[in-house]
Amino acid sequence: MALKRNLSIMWTANFFVAASATMVLPFLSLYIESFGTYSDAFVQRWSGIIFGVTFLVAFFVSPFWGRFGDRFGRKKILLITGFGIAFSIVMMSFVSSVWELFILRLFMGVVTGFIPTSIALISAITPKEEAGKILGTLQMGTVSGGLIGPLLGGLLADAFGFTYTFLITGIVIILATILVWVGIDEKVKGLTKQEQQEQQESMVQVIMGIIRHPVLLGTMLISLMVQLGNFSIQPQLALYTADLVDTNQIAFLAGLAFSVTGLGNFISTRFWGIQGDRFGHHWILLITLVLAGLFFIPQGYVSSIEMLIVFRFLFGIALGGIIPCVTAYIRQVVPIHRQGEVLGYNQSFRFLGNVIGPVMGGLIAGSFGISTVFTVSGILFFVTATGFFWVVRVKSTS
Numbered sequence: 001m002a003l004k005r006n007l008s009i010m011w012t013a014n015f016f017v018a019a020s021a022t023m024v025l026p027f028l029s030l031y032i033e034s035f036g037t038y039s040d041a042f043v044q045r046w047s048g049i050i051f052g053v054t055f056l057v058a059f060f061v062s063p064f065w066g067r068f069g070d071r072f073g074r075k076k077i078l079l080i081t082g083f084g085i086a087f088s089i090v091m092m093s094f095v096s097s098v099w100e101l102f103i104l105r106l107f108m109g110v111v112t113g114f115i116p117t118s119i120a121l122i123s124a125i126t127p128k129e130e131a132g133k134i135l136g137t138l139q140m141g142t143v144s145g146g147l148i149g150p151l152l153g154g155l156l157a158d159a160f161g162f163t164y165t166f167l168i169t170g171i172v173i174i175l176a177t178i179l180v181w182v183g184i185d186e187k188v189k190g191l192t193k194q195e196q197q198e199q200q201e202s203m204v205q206v207i208m209g210i211i212r213h214p215v216l217l218g219t220m221l222i223s224l225m226v227q228l229g230n231f232s233i234q235p236q237l238a239l240y241t242a243d244l245v246d247t248n249q250i251a252f253l254a255g256l257a258f259s260v261t262g263l264g265n266f267i268s269t270r271f272w273g274i275q276g277d278r279f280g281h282h283w284i285l286l287i288t289l290v291l292a293g294l295f296f297i298p299q300g301y302v303s304s305i306e307m308l309i310v311f312r313f314l315f316g317i318a319l320g321g322i323i324p325c326v327t328a329y330i331r332q333v334v335p336i337h338r339q340g341e342v343l344g345y346n347q348s349f350r351f352l353g354n355v356i357g358p359v360m361g362g363l364i365a366g367s368f369g370i371s372t373v374f375t376v377s378g379i380l381f382f383v384t385a386t387g388f389f390w391v392v393r394v395k396s397t398s
Contacts, residue, residue, distance in 0.1 A: 264316025
């Protein structure tokens with residue numbers, strides 16, 4: 001009963017926190033323009049910097065939140081990061097310059113430990129044999145929030161303006177955090193003497209432990225490569241869509257092509273988690289990586305927007321199995337008293353992919369064309385699958 005209640009609460013909270021991270025996408029450049037008279041190049045440059053700085057800072061900070069949660073209780077970290085995110089969003093409604101907005105987005109990156117901590121909280125009370133199903137269900141909240149975020153942000157900005165959009169979103173995050181405060185029941189299990197000694201290990205020792213476990217390290221590298229490949233095309237998607245259609249609804253169709261991947265992810269994530277519980281999460285990771293490559297490369301060579309949307313949807317279905325299976329595998333092989341920190345490192349790998357992917361995609365598109373981005377990223381999925389298969393095979397043989 002406690003697991004079911006905690007899962008429902010964290011699903012809801014993760015939905016709104018994930019939505020808050022992406023809600024500024026539709027109007028970030030417009031909000032920057034409202035601060036003064038700037039050139040298009042200035043607005044485009046700062047839009048990218050301000051959006052990306054949150055993920056860059058989170059890359060460095062995530063393991064620390066995981067470590068603190070393991071030692072002092074994950075519910076406490078959820079409250080600190082939840083109220084921290086809410087504070088940064090509310091304050092964004094009062095800024096009047098690019099630098100003020102940049103600082104608040106940077107601070108938001110510092111407190112972006114909510115979702116990995118929630119995963120660690122639910123993972124710690126989930127039976128290993130059901131880890132894929134339960135964590136896949138939790139992932140549905142995060143995915144759907146990220147999917148709805150841009151749509152919600154655009155609707156609120158059109159209806160109430162930029163200032164009230166930030167205020168409303170911040171208040172919703174506060175309410176979600178209060179729900180966690182009141183509703184989450186975290187029972188902290190006493191540690192054995194050996195577990196207490198292990199918990200005192202330095203971050204370097206934990207990192208070395210991950211490196212000495214090749215399959216665990218491989219799953220984290222999968223997180224990096226999947227985010228890198230997925231985000232490599234995001235900045236180019238609107239331009240690519242414009243080449244496929246002869247209409248003035250380019251922004252809508254580009255948004256649809258982006259969102260339909262999230263829809264496929266949302267639909268399939270619980271299914272893949274259950275299959276991982278049945279057949280082994282490492283095998284599901286291999287299958288979904290291969291499928292991701294198969295569905296990603298053809299996107300660069302379609303002749304219609306309809307075919308692009310179909311392949312983007314199928315790509316999302318493949319992606320849906322990766323995050324829950326990575327998390328479930330960590331649940332199975334990492335001691336509970338260290339899971340938060342290890343999940344934090346895994347989240348850092350994902351954030352690093354978020355940062356590198358768009359840069360890599362932009363460089364490739366500028367030199368060889370947008371279609372090449374799809375090809376290179378698809379090949380990366382196949383290379384990652386091959387490397388992971390080799391690691392799993394060597395591990396099973398030894």
